[in-house]
Amino acid sequence: MTQPLNGRRILVVEDESLVAMLLETILEDMECIPVGPASNIDDGEAMARDTVDLDAALLDVNVAGRQVFPVAEALKARGVPFVFSTGYGEGGLPEEWRGAITIQKPFTEAAVRDALMKVMGVAQV
Amino acid sequence: MKPGASVVDLAAAFEASPNPYLLLTPDLRIAEVNQAYVEVTGARREEILGRPLFTTFDAGPGEDAPENVRQVRASLEKARDTRQRDHLAVVRYAMPRKLSDGQEVFEERIWSATHTPLLNAEGDVVLLLQHTIDITDLWPAIRPDEPTTALDALVGGSVLRRAQSVQEDNRRLESERNRLVEMFMQAPGFVAILTGRNHCFQMHNDAYSQLIGHRDIAGKSIRDALPELVGQGYYEFLDTVFETGEPYEGRESLAKLQRTPGGPLETLYLNFIYQPIRDEAGAVVGIFVQGHDVTANVLATQRQKLMIDELNHRVKNTLATVQSIAIQTARSHIDPATFAATFQSRILALSHTHDLLTRTHWEGADLRAILEHETEAFGPTRINLNGPATALPPATALSLGMIFHELATNAAKYGALSTPDGRVLIDWSLADQRDRKLKLVWREIGGPKVTQPDRRGFGSRLIERNIRHDLAGEIDLVYASDGLIAELTVPLDRTPAP
Numbered sequence: 001m002t003q004p005l006n007g008r009r010i011l012v013v014e015d016e017s018l019v020a021m022l023l024e025t026i027l028e029d030m031e032c033i034p035v036g037p038a039s040n041i042d043d044g045e046a047m048a049r050d051t052v053d054l055d056a057a058l059l060d061v062n063v064a065g066r067q068v069f070p071v072a073e074a075l076k077a078r079g080v081p082f083v084f085s086t087g088y089g090e091g092g093l094p095e096e097w098r099g100a101i102t103i104q105k106p107f108t109e110a111a112v113r114d115a116l117m118k119v120m121g122v123a124q125v
Numbered sequence: 126m127k128p129g130a131s132v133v134d135l136a137a138a139f140e141a142s143p144n145p146y147l148l149l150t151p152d153l154r155i156a157e158v159n160q161a162y163v164e165v166t167g168a169r170r171e172e173i174l175g176r177p178l179f180t181t182f183d184a185g186p187g188e189d190a191p192e193n194v195r196q197v198r199a200s201l202e203k204a205r206d207t208r209q210r211d212h213l214a215v216v217r218y219a220m221p222r223k224l225s226d227g228q229e230v231f232e233e234r235i236w237s238a239t240h241t242p243l244l245n246a247e248g249d250v251v252l253l254l255q256h257t258i259d260i261t262d263l264w265p266a267i268r269p270d271e272p273t274t275a276l277d278a279l280v281g282g283s284v285l286r287r288a289q290s291v292q293e294d295n296r297r298l299e300s301e302r303n304r305l306v307e308m309f310m311q312a313p314g315f316v317a318i319l320t321g322r323n324h325c326f327q328m329h330n331d332a333y334s335q336l337i338g339h340r341d342i343a344g345k346s347i348r349d350a351l352p353e354l355v356g357q358g359y360y361e362f363l364d365t366v367f368e369t370g371e372p373y374e375g376r377e378s379l380a381k382l383q384r385t386p387g388g389p390l391e392t393l394y395l396n397f398i399y400q401p402i403r404d405e406a407g408a409v410v411g412i413f414v415q416g417h418d419v420t421a422n423v424l425a426t427q428r429q430k431l432m433i434d435e436l437n438h439r440v441k442n443t444l445a446t447v448q449s450i451a452i453q454t455a456r457s458h459i460d461p462a463t464f465a466a467t468f469q470s471r472i473l474a475l476s477h478t479h480d481l482l483t484r485t486h487w488e489g490a491d492l493r494a495i496l497e498h499e500t501e502a503f504g505p506t507r508i509n510l511n512g513p514a515t516a517l518p519p520a521t522a523l524s525l526g527m528i529f530h531e532l533a534t535n536a537a538k539y540g541a542l543s544t545p546d547g548r549v550l551i552d553w554s555l556a557d558q559r560d561r562k563l564k565l566v567w568r569e570i571g572g573p574k575v576t577q578p579d580r581r582g583f584g585s586r587l588i589e590r591n592i593r594h595d596l597a598g599e600i601d602l603v604y605a606s607d608g609l610i611a612e613l614t615v616p617l618d619r620t621p622a623p
Binding site: 015016017018019020021022025037039062086087088104105106107 | 445
């Protein structure tokens, strides 16, 4: 059976390689194509701007001591939807990003898939 | 001569008055006395002029003398300091009297005194006028041996007693007021009384002075006294309290105040109340300000919240890391027993590095200590550690701890540590003192012949990803025929992103 997110290219911004590897494993199981992962904000911003095909992104909020919002801005500017991943939950987001789709660490495959489908507007099957 | 001025010689009138008069300088020295005063005291004018009043007339050796002196002095000082006339309806004050044989005795006398400040054009007190009446004869109690008439008892007794009782009430009220003022001044919280619609400082206590850096604010309006508060809302709160008569309470209210002359604005958090003060008709005439500086509490709460957030972040990240290890380990271990052993050893490696970091309050960990822990199971003869003492930052320590664990596990399974004679030589050095780089070589010798694995397992993926992704370092895994060589370079002084 084909996965609903088959072939989607998903940017991953996450500073911990083990967590990034987990996300890649989850994305690969959903037949997505992981892009990155970017381990810092500068790389993340460059990838968000310059990667030609990008369907969505998973953004760790706290990346090596910096907040991921410049990457989110770059994605927003080109209309690429994204999901925040954080240990703080939605309450940890500053005012202007409240209401953004968020997954909490540690995360399940279902939570990652549901959040990505929601931001990309892909119907549940 | 000025119009309306008297043609009477006032000095002559002063001298001729039957009432005893005494003029004092503000420091309570005798400036002048009139003839009646000389007569009533028996003193010689030229001997007493210029002398301090209370050494000239010290009320004698009587038991009550110090208290009597104190009362007169207090009344004089009050008249001087308040620039208001002060009355002492009844005061005992013994006077010296020379007996016929030349011996001097002190005779108990009772006086009624009025102290009037004389002001110059600037309103400063230049002299104090004491007007005294000897009322000893009107006071029957003092001379019980002398007969008293009914009239004496009426005039002297009851009227004077009432006068004395009023005076005692006043004294008691005065001392209570002083006690209240004292409490006000010493109160641990800050207190101020503002009057009028411009909120002028009428009184403020020591804590208030401290709050505003001991500026001179007495009599000034709040806008003049504390100009840095403009735009912070406080003037407006006071205006509203004055207009509406409704008190205002501020909780953990942020205020920026200048606490040293010419110094920067300091941020404070204050709990306070503005309470309207009303006159008898109920109109608001001022505002009572009372509060506490709660800056330390607010900052402690903020710090605590930051720490809890940071703790939450770290715990959740660590759980995500453990989750990742579990899922990836499960993919390469179908047998639950080997899964459990491998998963557990990975978690324990992570945990041990945490322990090392906790010992230094998460400032760093020593490279050799991490290597020793990961290789101690194989004995010192099979492991050769060679390199300088190297303090690793926490993130680097955690990554290298996992990496060495994977290398050691791999060596024990397939490499040099899988045979009785194999050894591992670990050499490291630090290059570039300014921008320190750790160069470490893990060389396995004496083990089975190795070949490049056809499939990269989780262990080798973890090693490579960790070095490149987390540590921005380089790693080279060489599957030489006589054993694996891992060469890694890790920058140690990566400045954390701002």
